[in-house]
Amino acid sequence: MNRTALLPRALLVGAIASLAAACAGGNQPPSPQVPAGPGYSSPITADQVVGKWGLAAFHRPEDAARTEQQAQQGCRQPYVINRGSSGGFMMYLADQSEPSEVVSKQNPPGPIYIGLPDEPPGGDGDREVLRFDGSVMVLKWLDKEVAGRYGTMVYVRCPQQ
Structure with a gap:
């Protein structure tokens, strides 16, 4: 066979191989695109803090x-921590x-x-966790001016109602 006759066959074989590979991979879920991490760990999870707190x-x-x-x-009018949309939890920042x-x-x-x-x-916008045991959480503002106004925050988990 000459070279001009081989070219269409090679293209046809390549196209069939590509289609077969695409069909075979179609049964598998796509790999998730995981964004690069921020370079730190998250030792306290949203599940541990979501709820009502005094x-x-x-x-x-x-x-x-x-x-x-x-x-x-303070559980009579609790501070409510909800789950965030990206895996974190919702809390008020200073001011x-x-x-x-x-x-x-x-x-x-x-x-x-x-x-x-x-x-x-x-x-500066962070709070340091001084204590966390699941039922009590003590947080200190790192910004000195904010800490001077708000003090060290003490959260006590409210009983289930």
Whole structure:
């Protein structure tokens, strides 16, 4: 056979092979496109914090125990943490009237922070997690001016109703 006769056959074989490969792969779900991670871990999940919480705050460390008791009383008008649309959870940032989606973030083995997912751990807008055991969460604002106004926040999980 001459070369001009082989070219159409080669093209036909290539097209059939491409179609067969496409059909064979059609039964498998497409691979998910996972965006590149921010380079930190998220040790506290949305499932662990979504729910109703009593909330109170203190400015002096010696007031921490009393403030936890006050936060329990706050369940009459609870602070509600909902699930975010991107896997985080919804909380109010300083001086904001609408909640924003936040995540926990950590550069292991360092401290855990709660803040916006696209910012590195430990930024001025973050809160440091001083305590979290599933029923009590204590958060301290990193921004000194914000911390001076809001204090250290104590969240106590409200009983199921």
